[in-house]
Amino acid sequence: MKKIRYGVIGIGNMGSAHAKALYDGLVDGAVLAAVSDLDATRLLWAHENLGQSVAICSDYHDILTPDKVDVVLVATPHYTHPVIAKEAFAAGLNVLIEKPAGVDAVDVKCMNKAAEKSGKVFGIMFNQRTNPLFQTLKYYVDIGLLGEIKRFNWIISNWYRSQAYYDSAGWRATWNGEGGGVLLNQCPHNLDIWQWIMGMPSRLRAFCKVGHFHRIAVEDDVTIYAEYRNGASATFITSTGEYPGTNRLEISGTYGKAVAEEGVLKLYLLSEDEREICFNTSEAMPREKITEVVLNFEEKEDGHVLILKNFTNHLLNGEELISPGTEGINSLRISNAAYVSSWTHETVDVPADEKIFSGLLFEKRKREKERKAAPEPPVSHKEKAGEYDSRWSVRW
Numbered sequence: 001m002k003k004i005r006y007g008v009i010g011i012g013n014m015g016s017a018h019a020k021a022l023y024d025g026l027v028d029g030a031v032l033a034a035v036s037d038l039d040a041t042r043l044l045w046a047h048e049n050l051g052q053s054v055a056i057c058s059d060y061h062d063i064l065t066p067d068k069v070d071v072v073l074v075a076t077p078h079y080t081h082p083v084i085a086k087e088a089f090a091a092g093l094n095v096l097i098e099k100p101a102g103v104d105a106v107d108v109k110c111m112n113k114a115a116e117k118s119g120k121v122f123g124i125m126f127n128q129r130t131n132p133l134f135q136t137l138k139y140y141v142d143i144g145l146l147g148e149i150k151r152f153n154w155i156i157s158n159w160y161r162s163q164a165y166y167d168s169a170g171w172r173a174t175w176n177g178e179g180g181g182v183l184l185n186q187c188p189h190n191l192d193i194w195q196w197i198m199g200m201p202s203r204l205r206a207f208c209k210v211g212h213f214h215r216i217a218v219e220d221d222v223t224i225y226a227e228y229r230n231g232a233s234a235t236f237i238t239s240t241g242e243y244p245g246t247n248r249l250e251i252s253g254t255y256g257k258a259v260a261e262e263g264v265l266k267l268y269l270l271s272e273d274e275r276e277i278c279f280n281t282s283e284a285m286p287r288e289k290i291t292e293v294v295l296n297f298e299e300k301e302d303g304h305v306l307i308l309k310n311f312t313n314h315l316l317n318g319e320e321l322i323s324p325g326t327e328g329i330n331s332l333r334i335s336n337a338a339y340v341s342s343w344t345h346e347t348v349d350v351p352a353d354e355k356i357f358s359g360l361l362f363e364k365r366k367r368e369k370e371r372k373a374a375p376e377p378p379v380s381h382k383e384k385a386g387e388y389d390s391r392w393s394v395r396w
C-alpha cells in the first residue's frame with residue numbers, strides 16, 4: 001500500500017511529538033520522510049532520535065518538493081504558518097498546519113485562497129475536535145435536542161502557566177513573536193470548539209488584561225461577551241493565572257441545558273419548549289419535569305494522533321476531514337475581534353474590521369521593538385521532546 005510521506009517543519013515541543021508519532025508508526029499508512037528546524041539543538045535531537053530514512057534539514061525549502069514528501073506538517077511559531085503553507089501549496093503539496101491558523105485573518109484568507117487554488121488537501125491540528133464529549137455535544141446541538149440555543153457559557157481557566165513557561169522561549173508572549181497571549185496560544189482550541197458547535201457570533205465586547213498575572217506584554221486574562229443574530233448570547237472567560245482553574249461549558253436552549261465539566265456531560269431536558277411553557281402556563285414559577293442524563297467520557301487515544309490518522313485516511317481513501325484547514329480562520333476571527341474590542345473599548349462586529357486590526361497590531365509590534373522587547377530565537381525546550389504530553393489534551 002502507498003504510504004503518505006510527511007515532512008515536519010519545526011520540531012520543537014509540538015513538532016517533535018508529531019515527528020516521533022509518525023516515526024514510531026502510530027499512524028497507519030503514513031511515514032516520516034523529512035524534518036526541518038532552524039535550531040541546531042533540534043537538528044541534533046533529530047539525528048539522535050530518527051533513523052537514516054528521515055531527511056533532516058535546516059532550510060525547510062529543501063523539503064518542499066513532491067519528490068520528497070506528500071504532506072508538510074507546519075509546527076513553527078504562529079506567524080509563519082500561512083507563509084510556509086502558501087509556499088507548500090505552490091510546490092504542489094498537501095498541508096497540515098498547527099493551530100492557530102496565523103495571527104492576522106488577512107494572511108489566513110490568502111492562505112485559504114492558495115489552498116483552494118492548489119486543489120491540495122488542507123488541514124489544521126484542532127485535536128480537541130476528536131474529543132468524544134465535544135463531538136457528542138455538537139451532535140446534540142445540531143439535531144436540536146436543546147431546542148433553540150439561548151446562551152453559551154465557557155469558563156476555561158485551567159490553562160495555568162508559570163512565569164518559567166513564558167520565559168522558556170523568546171517568541172512566547174510577545175506581539176512580535178507570538179502575536180498575542182492566551183487567546184492566540186492556548187485558546188484557539190476552545191474558540192474553535194465554540195464556533196464549531198454554535199457557529200460564529202455576530203458581534204462582541206472583550207476585555208483582555210495584559211500581563212495581569214505574569215511579567216508578559218500580552219494578555220493572560222480575558223472575558224468576552226458575544227451576541228448572535230438570533231438573540232443568543234455567549235460568554236467566554238479564560239486565564240493562564242488561575243490555579244486551580246475551571247473548565248465548565250454550559251449551553252442553554254429552549255428544550256433544556258447541557259453542562260460539560262470534569263469529562264462529564266450532563267443533560268437537563270424539558271419535554272416541552274420553554275417558550276410554550278412561558279406563555280401558556282398559569283403558574284408564576286412552574287415546576288416542569290426535567291429528565292437528567294449523565295454521560296461519562298474519556299479520551300481513548302491522543303487527539304493529535306487521531307488528526308494525523310484522519311488526514312492520512314483522507315488522502316488514502318477519502319475519509320471526511322475532521323478539521324479542514326480553511327476553518328482555522330473562524331477562531332482567529334473571534335480572537336482578532338476580541339483584540340480590536342479590547343484595544344478600542346468598543347463592541348465590534350465579527351469579523352472585525354481587518355484594517356483596524358492590522359493597524360493596531362502593527363503599532364503594538366512597533367512599540368515592542370522600540371522597547372527592545374523583540375523575541376530572541378526560540379531556544380529552550382524544557383518539555384521532554386518527542387512525546388505527547390497530557391498538557392495538550394482536553395483538561396477537565
Ligand SMILES: NC(=O)c1ccc[n+]([C@@H]2O[C@H](COP(=O)([O-])OP(=O)(O)OC[C@H]3O[C@@H](n4cnc5c(N)ncnc54)[C@H](O)[C@@H]3O)[C@@H](O)[C@H]2O)c1
Pocket residue numbers: 009010011012013014015036037038039042058060075076077078080098099100125126127169185378381392
Ligand atoms: N495542537 C496543539 O495542541 C499544540 C500544542 C503546542 C503547540 N502548538 C502549536 O505548535 C506551534 C509550535 O509551538 P511549540 O510549542 O512546539 O514551539 P517551539 O518553540 O517549541 O517549537 C517551534 C520550532 O519551530 C522552529 N522554527 C521556527 N522557525 C522555523 C523555520 N523557519 N524553519 C524551521 N523551523 C523553524 C524553532 O526552531 C522551534 O524548534 C505553535 O504554533 C503552537 O501554537 C499546538
